[in-house]
Amino acid sequence: DVASSYSQPTLPAVPPVQAVRPPPAAVGGGSHSQPTFPPRAPVRAVPPPATLVSTATPGALLAAFLAKADPSAHLRFPLAVSPCSHPAVSCSADGQITRLVLESSGLNGTFAPATLSRLVELRVLSLKSNALHGPIPDLSPLENLKALFLAGNRFSGPFPASVASLRRLRSIDLAGNRLSGALPPGIEVAFPHLTFLRLDANHFNGSLPAWNQSSLKLLNVSYNNFSGPVPVTPVMAQMGAAAFAGNPELCGEVLRRECRGSHLLFFHGPGNNGSAAPPVQSAAATGDGPQRDDISLPDSSTPRSRKLRRRAAIAVAATAAAFVAVLLLCAMIAMKRGKKRRRPSSAAYPSPKKSAAMSEVSRDNTDLGYVECVPDEETAAMMMPEEKARRLERSGCLTFCAGEGASYSLEQLMRASAEVLGRGSVGTTYKAVLDGRLVVIVKRLDAAKIGAAALEAEAFEQNMDAVGRLRHPNLVSLRAFFQAKEERLLVYDYQPNGSLYSLIHGSRSSRAKPLHWTSCLKIAEDIGQGLAYIHQASRLVHGNIKSSNVLLGSDFEACLTDNCLAFLLESSEVKDDAAYRAPENMKSNRRLTPKSDIYAFGILLLELISGKPPLQHSVLVATNLQTYVQSARDDGVDVERLSMIVDIASACVRSSPESRPTAWQVLKMIQEVKEADTAGDNDSDLTSNS
């Protein structure tokens, strides 16, 4: 029994999760009943970059950049007119570009050297959430740059040394790329004003620098291959263990993981040759700073540690003072506006049936008289999520998640043209187009379906804040959320290629075959990656895994959506898809756990490889799953490998939650089958697609 042998405790207890997906390839391979992928759009007709660069006007430099970054001219950027008139661009009085925000714009080429890097007046550059690949070019001429957001692309190569020369940088976000190698020496002191640094979900290795500038409010290096002790500086200790998670070789007291060859968890960072040194107490441990239950550091009374402690206390006090000041400011603005505006007490939570389009959302919310608290874009780009949160009044604010720059305002969101995509278990889903360019998905929660408890403002904000921090190539990102008195909206990335449900069942006739075997393995691995990340990185529960909650991204990568809305489902009488519901959750008052996600994943796996609808529990227990799946496939898939996947699914759907494998174990099992399959393909004895 493959599954039971895999579920032996041979796997690490706290394993790493590969947060970066492998190169897209498998989905769509083969000729057997595959979706027809859209053909490539024609190449933009622009002069060759060299010609453009030599003229060196901002417009020409931008054109040269787009010629390489957007080879299919997907963006339709109007290059004939001045770029300054485009909403993605801000310019100085003399026409120099100071801000360029091309997020989620479908850029899938490369970042050509000597293009944007010659826009020397740039303050903010964001190319987040595209599919740019290749190295990050030399950016050293951008001496004025304060915010650099390149997260969520496929950049490869080392940490760009040129970035380390940009001393004015305050915000750096390189998360979710394929960057590798050690960080440049001296990077910990390269940016005196650094407030925000995200390097998570890359392939960086080597030791961690000892960042300790008091300005640094957010640091995340999780899901890389860093090794050695996490330096115990007051600033790093305050970040909490999650900031360093997913680096199996990291150790030290911040992670409460003993370093090999050391019996003392006292470190002063790299460079001390691992020798034991007196411990440094973090601000968290002084009781002054935000308390984190995962950090408890030993006491110390050396002069050095006292100095560090004093500094930490000052930093925490300053942060607290700023927090109070901003709250007061927000409250004053709210009171002032509240006096001016009518605030109808009867602003009912509109029924989704009533609101067929976002224009209705717009009318409702205008009447609510919300407080607009989105800062201007440059400020937002440099603000910490915490700072943004401080700007958040209890109602009526649009909050951007996980350090996202505020790339649109609440007003733009409310003005967006929108179409209803469907009515799900927790509300209505709209596809909204902001200012005719940016497409987002807006989910409008329906209080009647969910119940008031889960929508209570503070709990809702806390939950969405946690969900908004999830960033993984196989998860649909929550970008922002909005709450007014009786309104809750969630804003997600738009996924262009439909759902797995449609792919499996959509246009198929009743005699249709299941998806190509290679695609099945790739999709199963993608979902496994996303789920393992949720369980490992955040310790949250997805709560609603099913084929309609797996969407296909621009490269047909499978992405889980509606992530971690379990808190909405638990407290309600929501009618979810019962087939995916674990037997222990059949009662209405259910507590969703990682093991209920695993059960749902098992059902989904069977659906994926058989091409048949999800099996109800009562049918499942009476079914020989091997026969059930094999009878659904007549495409020559190697029987042994097929039965290995069925074994994995069988382990997931065991009645007892304790005996189901973890998401990480499931992922490893799928990857092993996939690797065996690839090796077998090379021997050309598998998966004939007749």
Ligand SMILES: Nc1ncnc2c1ncn2[C@@H]1O[C@H](COP(=O)(O)OP(=O)(O)OP(=O)(O)O)[C@@H](O)[C@H]1O
């Ligand atoms: N991020 C997205 N990008 C593109 N389409 C989406 C996105 N999110 C949802 N959809 C589509 O919108 C439709 C409605 O989704 P919704 O989540 O409201 O319903 P559901 O998935 O059927 O039910 P549930 O609420 O139980 O998940 C579905 O067809 C879904 O594929």
